[in-house]
Amino acid sequence: MALRAGDHSRVAMNGLKEKVLTLDTMNPCVRRVEYAVRGPIVLRALELEQELRQGVKKPFTEVVRANIGDAQAMGQKPITFLRQVLALCVHPDLLNSPDFPEDARRxxxxxxxxxxxxxxxxxxxxxxxxxxxxxxxxxxxxxxxxxxxxxxxxxxxxxxxxxxxxxxxxxxxxxxxxxxxxxxxxxxxxxxxxxxxxxxxxxxxxxxxxxxxxxxxxxxxxxxxxxxxxxxxxxxxxxxxxxxxxxxxxxxxxxxxxxxxxxxxxxxxxxxxxxxxxxxxxxxxxxxxxxxxxxxxxxxxxxxxxxxxxxxxxxxxxxxxxxxxxxxxxxxxxxxxxxxxxxxxxxxxxxxxxxxxxxxxxSPPTPSDPSFAQFQAERQAVLAELAAKAKLTEQVFNEAPGIRCNPVQGAMYAFPRVQLPPRAVQHAQELGLAPDMFFCMRLLEETGICVVPGSGFGQREGTYHFRMTILPPMEKLRPLLETLSQFHAKFTREYS
Amino acid sequence: MALRAGDHSRVAMNGLKEKVLTLDTMNPCVRRVEYAVRGPIVLRALELEQELRQGVKKPFTEVVRANIGDAQAMGQKPITFLRQVLALCVHPDLLNSPDFPEDARRxxxxxxxxxxxxxxxxxxxxxxxxxxxxxxxxxxxxxxxxxxxxxxxxxxxxxxxxxxxxxxxxxxxxxxxxxxxxxxxxxxxxxxxxxxxxxxxxxxxxxxxxxxxxxxxxxxxxxxxxxxxxxxxxxxxxxxxxxxxxxxxxxxxxxxxxxxxxxxxxxxxxxxxxxxxxxxxxxxxxxxxxxxxxxxxxxxxxxxxxxxxxxxxxxxxxxxxxxxxxxxxxxxxxxxxxxxxxxxxxxxxxxxxxxxxxxxxxSPPTPSDPSFAQFQAERQAVLAELAAKAKLTEQVFNEAPGIRCNPVQGAMYAFPRVQLPPRAVQHAQELGLAPDMFFCMRLLEETGICVVPGSGFGQREGTYHFRMTILPPMEKLRPLLETLSQFHAKFTREYS
Incomplete structure (x- = not known):
């Protein structure tokens, strides 16, 4: 029930006034907002990272945040030309430095x-x-x-x-x-x-x-x-x-x-x-x-x-x-x-x-610009690697029984469908969790892999998915996909 | 009246459907929003700048945008340490450059x-x-x-x-x-x-x-x-x-x-x-x-x-x-x-x-840091100049008959009260303008000085003000204040 401001009688037994702004009195529209990409699973991932830093023993050595399309957090290097231009804009004293190509300075x-x-x-x-x-x-x-x-x-x-x-x-x-x-x-x-x-x-x-x-x-x-x-x-x-x-x-x-x-x-x-x-x-x-x-x-x-x-x-x-x-x-x-x-x-x-x-x-460098060749090479390398990762992701998931992944034609994510055993679904519901949230939370706790449950994006009733970025570097992506597939197999056995 | 979507009969005589999104159908709360600091007077200032660039003859050679607290637009130089650190963050290749002080690199x-x-x-x-x-x-x-x-x-x-x-x-x-x-x-x-x-x-x-x-x-x-x-x-x-x-x-x-x-x-x-x-x-x-x-x-x-x-x-x-x-x-x-x-x-x-x-x-440089002396000197210079400008502004305005300015104890603005002759008030009302908007618009057209009418901030009924930043460089601020005072005197004579 909303409180009337200035209601002086509203003093609790402990002598504390109730707060002006509480869950009951705040904007109800804001309360209804949900944002899974940075939701409870990500908060737990942050905690796990902290525990790892504090030396707490875990079945993994690193949390992989595959929950969000954040290329540079995953190790992608910035495009040189972009950062050169920006550094010059930030600190124009550098405009006379010979360390920068002429087109970046211009x-x-x-x-x-x-x-x-x-x-x-x-x-x-x-x-x-x-x-x-x-x-x-x-x-x-x-x-x-x-x-x-x-x-x-x-x-x-x-x-x-x-x-x-x-x-x-x-x-x-x-x-x-x-x-x-x-x-x-x-x-x-x-x-x-x-x-x-x-x-x-x-x-x-x-x-x-x-x-x-x-x-x-x-x-x-x-x-x-x-x-x-x-x-x-x-x-x-x-x-x-x-x-x-x-x-x-x-x-x-x-x-x-x-x-x-x-x-x-x-x-x-x-x-x-x-x-x-x-x-x-x-x-x-x-x-x-x-x-x-x-x-x-x-x-x-x-x-x-x-x-x-x-x-x-x-x-x-x-x-x-x-x-x-x-x-x-x-x-x-x-x-x-x-x-x-x-x-x-x-x-x-x-x-x-x-x-x-x-x-x-x-307005990227054009062929006559000194930065063109490097810019083009860096750009192509990023896009080619993403294409290879898209293919690999689809392939590894589709080799796993109980996982089915549509082709990743574009963007930066796979959204595979996972079969969850009825006992796992039931168990999740007893815990008050969406079944795919339960799956993703268990995945995070046991492997350090952070992905977002399909329920955060919406899905047809009775189907379960997760979203995973394809951004981790190639050498990490393959083991990650395999760990994930194996975890799903183990999870399925456990609840069958 | 709001339209019903899918109302196919809503086709105007010229064969055009009405737009989905019109002043009548858009968010009424957004329509009610007003933001004077970037309102009509600033749009007119932008137009005048363009006209000056195109060589149109004006009674001034430059528009002075004293409407907004935008120090660097008024020529204030960025603090060196801030920009050095940022350039290094933007383009970490520079971290090995001897051109940057050691504390900025750290x-x-x-x-x-x-x-x-x-x-x-x-x-x-x-x-x-x-x-x-x-x-x-x-x-x-x-x-x-x-x-x-x-x-x-x-x-x-x-x-x-x-x-x-x-x-x-x-x-x-x-x-x-x-x-x-x-x-x-x-x-x-x-x-x-x-x-x-x-x-x-x-x-x-x-x-x-x-x-x-x-x-x-x-x-x-x-x-x-x-x-x-x-x-x-x-x-x-x-x-x-x-x-x-x-x-x-x-x-x-x-x-x-x-x-x-x-x-x-x-x-x-x-x-x-x-x-x-x-x-x-x-x-x-x-x-x-x-x-x-x-x-x-x-x-x-x-x-x-x-x-x-x-x-x-x-x-x-x-x-x-x-x-x-x-x-x-x-x-x-x-x-x-x-x-x-x-x-x-x-x-x-x-x-x-x-x-x-x-x-x-x-977390600014501390006395033992190599950047400290310069940082401190730049910081003090900016603040000392602002203090001098605050004083000057108050002083010049209070010397002008019909303008009264409270001390500028802090922040970056003066908000002087101006007396406007009843005939000017009446004339503005006939034009459908707030009297201080009319005054500021005339000021802009005749002197190139852009300030914001008090009505954009709220003021007691029957009083008139404008907001002006004290940010223009000293050598521009004094003539600006004098021009403004003289314009007010002339405006008062014109409508008396």
Whole structure:
């Protein structure tokens, strides 16, 4: 029961007043938020690391945090050019140092020229530095075969998460049966469920088809939409492509069908495309929603509202800590776009070092630049290794009885399905745990491997999964996959 | 009127469907948000800059953006040690370079050691890097004469704004007359009004006393609280000390009285202390709410809930672009604190470069370090110049008839009161503008000086003010103040 403030009689027996802010009186929407990627299993992993440091004996010597797509934490080296430019921007005294290639110096000067007071320490305009938005527009145009992009439709952000939440915020309205509903895939990246809970909007689930490599089916979108109407007012459709946690890469025809559906049903499209550089499977190719939309021509190209998100955290860069990203909006009502600008201005600006880093990504060295060869080699090496790891992961899991893993066509995760024996399921339920949480917790305690239970992303009732990044270095990944498979076999025997 | 999604009949005469997201259908709370510091006057300043670049003739040659506390944009040089450490963290190849002092290298190694994968590019834990939170706790202890600080109560953030909004988010609950009310000063920094509008909480205004140098009076707090009860449920009290935009520094007795009031009335205290290093006036001293609270002893020290905010954007650092900051919570319900941790984890982590920069601030060079002398000299120079500018600003304004300026005891702004002739007020109203907006807009158009009208911060009915930073370099500040005073005289003549 909520307390009335100023209720002086509310003094407990021990003479303590009750706190103003308690679980009972706090924001109930915040209480409902769940975020499995950093949930209880990760907190336990942190504790185990501490115990190891304190010399507590464990059946393993190291905790492997395969719970999150954090490339550099897993040992991936930063791309040299990116960090050279950034160091020069941070400490311009280095601009005269011969230790830096000439194009890195030129680039840093260009970025600083575009900063207030020629310093990363000044605020930028709220939508991000003009130069960087312009070059992001050129980058999108190159990606999309020349389809124009307008820098005024690009807003830089604090990672992609920030921009996704901002757009969701704009969309939330209504109460009861007119409350905004947002269609999200199941399994999903839990930022979406968390943000919708916080904003008190209605999460409308559509299921990806595990039997068809996590394909998106418009009939299923329609089912979800029809069931939601009446309870809420569905106004937006989120797509994650390449998929997180599911790793599928959408075919072009599928994207067209989704756009047609969104247009007919009047849904604002949100395309989470942060893994656009992470496509590995033969025959798979990334198609941006923007490009497909534009190539479909009117009325889609001229009317369908779309927001597409990108980030410096993934791709070949893996610069998660810098929190750089952007959103491009297409066909957005100009008055709403102004409101979005205003909303962003309250938080002043995205981190300027992340903006500078983004500039090196949207405007990488070209063949005539001194840094080109090294940049290209480093980039290719990261992407080639990721492709090999994607293949290896799928392969090792599919050799294990009771584990089935769809191809990791893109992104950075496998989301294999695990069979859990009925006795294990029952035991978990007695403990008040989701069965896959029980499995993952046992895995962590016995092997030091930290993965996230499928229940944190959503899955069809009665199926169990986990999400694991493919990011550990090759020499660690193979034993990790084998340990995991063996643990599953042992777990299965134990509960059979 | 809100549209029903899927309402296919909603096709306008021109064959265009109405947009899904329009001013009518968007989040009404976001529409209500206002943020004057980056409002219409700043947009016009940007346009004027562009016109100047295009060679359009103006009565001035430069736009001076005195609207925002952005030290480096105004030419303040970054502190060398901070940037050296950061450059080393960004590009560890430099760790072997003899161009960097030994303590900067040691420091960078220490920070990198605490980062995932020893890289700024990895995510940190959501509450921020453990090492940095520990050293922030030591920093707070030194500031507060040894009163203990617990790193587990410190959460790093994306600037102070992020942490302020997070705490407000926790506090928001209820509907109608039980809706959370939050007491904020008038004049206020408009982050507060903007966040409360966005969160659909009730803004409860208490007025600072301009006649007594913007002092905070508990009788006025009580008036505001009593009037608010019945309409809403007041649950938090925000204090900005040193004041923004008002520049006052609170006396210790005043802080004690505020704490007693908050305790009696069961209000969660939010102390915005981002200007704690910016105290200039003789006789003024910064007292942290935490220190005063602890020195008051039980029941205050053991029960009163408090959140105190700090940032790397202000002080002597002025590193706004890095978006670094933290909040320390005191006496917060541990279960709520866990919820706060969870909420922060959805956004993954604060920008790691900003965290690293914060480390150099909370753990500056000590006398035995090679960088100490230079660090100390640069720090003192910035603060001494700010003190001189604070004095000059007050002095020049108070020499101008019709302008009255309270002492700028601290922070980075003057908030002078201007008399506007009744005919100017009337003319502004005919244009649909707040009279001080009209004055500031005319000032901008005729002199290139960009300041923010008092109406953007709140002021007593019938009074007019503007906020101006004292940050322009000395050689620009004096002519700027004189131009501004002369413009006011001319404006007064014109409308008399």
């Amino acid at each position: 680039r840093a000067e260009r970025i600083l020229q575009a900063c207030g007071g020629h310093s990363l320490g000044a605020y930028s305009v709220s939508s991000g530095i003009q130069l960087i938005r312009e070059d992001a527009a050129r980058y999108i145009e190159r990606r999309d075969g020349g389809i124009p992009a307008d820098p005024n439709n690009i807003f830089l952000s604090t990672g992609a998460s920030d921009a996704i939440v901002t757009v969701l915020k704009l969309l939330v309205a209504g109460e009861g049966p007119t409350r905004t509903g947002v269609l999200i895939p199941i399994p999903q990246y839990p930022l979406y469920s968390a943000a919708l809970a916080e904003l008190d909007a209605v999460q409308v689930d559509y299921y990806l088809d595990e039997e068809r490599a996590w394909a998106l089916d418009v009939a299923e979108l329609r089912r979800a939409l029809c069931q939601a109407r009446g309870h809420c007012c569905p106004r937006a459709l989120c797509i994650i492509n390449p998929g997180n946690p599911t790793g599928q890469v959408q075919a072009r025809e599928c994207i067209e069908a989704v756009i047609r559906f969104a247009f007919e049903e009047r849904l604002f499209l949100m395309a989470d495309e942060v893994y656009q550089d992470n496509v590995y499977a033969e025959g798979s190719r990334f198609h941006s929603f923007k490009k497909v939309l534009m190539e479909m021509g009117p009325p889609y190209a001229t009317q369908q509202e779309l927001a597409s998100f990108h980030s410096v955290s993934k791709g070949y860069m893996g610069e998660c800590g810098f929190r750089g990203g952007y959103v491009e909006v297409v066909n957005m009502d100009p008055a709403v776009q102004q409101q979005m600008q205003k909303l962003m201005s309250v938080r002043l600006c995205p981190p300027v070092p992340g903006q500078a880093l983004l500039h090196t990504v949207v | 420091r960078a190694e220490r920070i990198l050691q605490a980062c995932g994968g020893h890289s700024l590019g990895a995510y940190s834990v959501s509450s921020g890097i453990q090492l940095i939170r520990e050293d922030a706790a030591r920093y707070i202890e030194r500031r507060d004469g040894g009163i203990p600080a617990d790193p587990n109560n410190i959460f790093l953030s994306t600037g102070a704004s992020d942490a302020i909004v997070t705490v407000l988010k926790l506090l928001v609950a209820g509907e109608g007359p039980t809706r959370t009310g939050v007491l904020i000063p008038i004049p206020q920094y408009p982050l507060y009004s903007a966040a409360l509008a966005e969160l659909d909480a009730v803004q409860v205004d208490y007025y600072l006393d301009e006649e007594r140098a913007w002092a905070l009076d508990v009788a006025e707090l009580r008036r505001a609280l009593c009037q608010a009860r019945g309409h809403c449920c007041p649950r938090a009290l925000c204090i900005i000390n040193p004041g923004n935009p008002t520049g006052q520094v609170q006396a210790r007795e005043c802080i004690e009285a505020v704490i007693r009031f908050a305790f009696e009335e069961r209000l969660f205290l939010m102390a915005d202390e981002v200007y704690q290093d910016n105290v200039y006036a003789e006789g003024s001293r910064f007292h942290s709410f935490k220190k005063v609270l602890m020195e008051m002893g039980p029941p205050y020290a053991t029960q009163q809930e408090l959140a105190s905010f700090h940032s790397v954007s202000k002080g002597y650092m002025g590193e706004c672009g890095f978006r670094g900051g933290y909040v320390e919570v005191v006496n917060m319900d541990p279960a709520v604190q866990q919820q706060m941790q969870k909420l922060m984890s959805v956004r993954l982590c604060p920008p790691v470069p900003g965290q690293a920069l914060l480390h150099t601030v909370v």
